[in-house]
Amino acid sequence: MVSNNTAVMDIKEKPGIIRSIVCDRARSPLSRILSLSKDAATHSSTSSECVASVMSQTKDAPASALGVLVKAEGLVKVYRRGAEEIRALDGVNVRVQQGEFVCLLGHSGAGKTTTLNLFGLMDRPSDGELTVAGHAISGADVSFLPEAKLDMIRRENIGFIFQQFYLMPTLSATENVDMPLLWSGKSDVERSRALLERVGLGHRMTHRPAELSGGEQQRVAVARALINEPKLLLADEPTGNLDTRTRDAIFDLFGELNKEGLAIVLATHDTEIARRVDTVIHLQEGRIVD
Numbered sequence: 345m346v347s348n349n350t351a352v353m354d355i356k357e358k359p360g361i362i363r364s365i366v367c368d369r370a371r372s373p374l375s376r377i378l379s380l381s382k383d384a385a386t387h388s389s390t391s392s393e394c395v396a397s398v399m400s401q402t403k404d405a406p407a408s409a410l411g412v413l414v415k416a417e418g419l420v421k422v423y424r425r426g427a428e429e430i431r432a433l434d435g436v437n438v439r440v441q442q443g444e445f446v447c448l449l450g451h452s453g454a455g456k457t458t459t460l461n462l463f464g465l466m467d468r469p470s471d472g473e474l475t476v477a478g479h480a481i482s483g484a485d486v487s488f489l490p491e492a493k494l495d496m497i498r499r500e501n502i503g504f505i506f507q508q509f510y511l512m513p514t515l516s517a518t519e520n521v522d523m524p525l526l527w528s529g530k531s532d533v534e535r536s537r538a539l540l541e542r543v544g545l546g547h548r549m550t551h552r553p554a555e556l557s558g559g560e561q562q563r564v565a566v567a568r569a570l571i572n573e574p575k576l577l578l579a580d581e582p583t584g585n586l587d588t589r590t591r592d593a594i595f596d597l598f599g600e601l602n603k604e605g606l607a608i609v610l611a612t613h614d615t616e617i618a619r620r621v622d623t624v625i626h627l628q629e630g631r632i633v634d
Contacts, residue, residue, distance in 0.1 A: 411441070411442055411478075412439055412440070412441055412442075412475075413440050413441065413442050413444075413476070413477055413501075413575060413576050413607050414438065414439065414440035414463050414474075414475070414476055414477075414576070414609070415438075415439050415440075415473070415474070415475040416436055416437060416438045416439075416462070416463075416472065416473070416474050416475075417437050417472060417473040417474075418435050418436075418437065418471065418472035418473060419433055419435070419436040419437070419438070419459075419462065419469055419471075419472035419473075419474060420433055420434060420435060420436075420469060420470045420471035420472050421433040421455075421458050421462060421467070421469055421470050421630075422470040422471075431630050432455050432458040432630050433455050433458050433459060433462070433469075433630045433631075434629075434630040434631050435472070435631065436455070436459065436472075436627075436630070436631070436632055437632070438459070438625060438632075440463075440576070440607055440609055441607065442575065442605070442607050443602070443605050443606070443607055444607050444608075444622050444623060445598075445599075445602045445607075445608050445610075445621040445622045445623070446607075446608065446609045446610070446621065446622065446623045446624075446625060447609075447610050447611075447612060447617065447618045447621040447623070447624045447625065448460070448609065448610070448611040448612070448625050448627055449612060449613070449615065449618045449624050449625065449626050449627065450613065450626060450627035450628055451613055451628075452613070453629070454627040454628050454629065454630070455627045455629070455630040455631075456580070456581075456611035456612075456627055457580055457611060458630075459611070459627070460578045460580050460609065460611055462474060463476060463502075463576075463578060463609060464498065464502050464504060464578045465481065465494045465495075465497060465498045465502070466498075468481075468482065469481070469482045473486075476497060476501070476502075476576075477497060477500075477501040477502075477575060477576070479497050481494075481497075499572055500572070501574055501575045501576055502574050502575075502576050502577075502578060503569030503570055503571075503572065503574035503576070503577045503578070504569055504577075504578050504579075504580075505562070505565050505566055505569050505577065505578070505579040505580070505582045506565070506579075506580050506581075506582070507580055507581040507582060507584045507585055508585075509553070509558075509561045509562060509564070509565050510565070511553040511561055511564060511565065512553075513552065513553050513554060514552070515552065516549065516550050516551060516552055517540055517545060517548050517549050517550070517551055517552075517553075517556065517560075517564045517567075518533060518536050518537055518540060518549045518550065519536075520553070520564055520568060521536040521539055521540060521564060521567045521568045521571055522535075522536040522571070523568065524568065524571050524572060525571060532571075535571065536567070536571065537549055539567035539568075539570050539571065540563075540564070540567050542567065542570075543563040543564075543566050543567050543597060544563060544597075545560060545563050545564065545567070548560060557590070558585055558586050558587075558590065559586055559590035559593060559594060562582060562583075562586065562590075562594055563594070563597070565582075566582075566594075566597060566598075566601075570601075574606070575606075575607060576606075576607045576608075576609065577598075577601070577606055577607065577608045577609070578608075578609050579598070579608065579609070579610040579611065580611045581611055581612055581613070582594060582598075582610065582612075583595060583612070583614065583617065584612070584613075584614075591614075591617075595617060595620065598610065599620070
């Protein structure tokens with residue numbers, strides 16, 4: 345077993361080693377959320393300053409002034425399994441404003457995760473128009489964007505939170521939050537610690553995932569998602585594995601971040617959660633329904 349200190353030392357000395365430590369597949373969710381630029385890794389704010397800089401806009405500003413972060417028109421995603429064709433999304437129209445809290449509501453197979461994957465540039469649409477953070481991703485007059493360009497857009501604008509946490513078991517909470525910066529061979533431990541304070545884990549910074557509860561692990565994942573100061577936070581069933589009390593605590597944290605100006609798109613099947621957001625988009629079999 346690789347020790348905590350050894351893993352961090354190797355990563356700092358050989359950034360490429362992360363690919364073999366973190367995941368087997370280069371396009372796995374964890375490899376994507378760790379794909380940050382060296383520029384993004386150069387922040388070295390003090391604790392109070394770096395927490396305040398996570399969100400630069402206020403929720404009270406009018407949507408027209410803040411602008412549109414995500415614009416999808418006629419969005420289609422088709423998967424093929426042999427001769428079978430599966431239309432995971434079928435003509436979806438969505439707009440997400442800066443500072444807006446949106447819920448994608450639906451049962452398993454409704455198209456929620458597919459929508460998040462497209463918004464997060466982890467997959468490409470089969471058809472339709474998609475613009476993310478001012479960048480045209482797909483459409484009739486849009487050139488094919490290389491993966492490197494999609495990676496750049498993602499790391500500069502988007503944070504990810506998943507149901508399964510995807511924390512490195514050999515690293516402490518602080519090191520897990522700092523991991524996206526280590527991917528680039530950089531580190532900002534002060535910012536990582538400040539973000540852990542922000543999510544209520546100032547007393548758990550040195551603990552490894554196995555020493556944390558499910559709710560605490562998800563808070564670490566939230567802090568990690570904020571390390572690159574995103575404009576948009578995408579959360580896929582982030583409370584699905586949590587008890588009701590912990591679920592509410594995590595959602596309250598999302599609400600605080602949203603009030604500070606962070607746009608959030610959250611996928612869930614939980615109608616109770618859906619009642620507490622700005623906008624609810626009900627998905628069923630890949631289509632938006634009333």
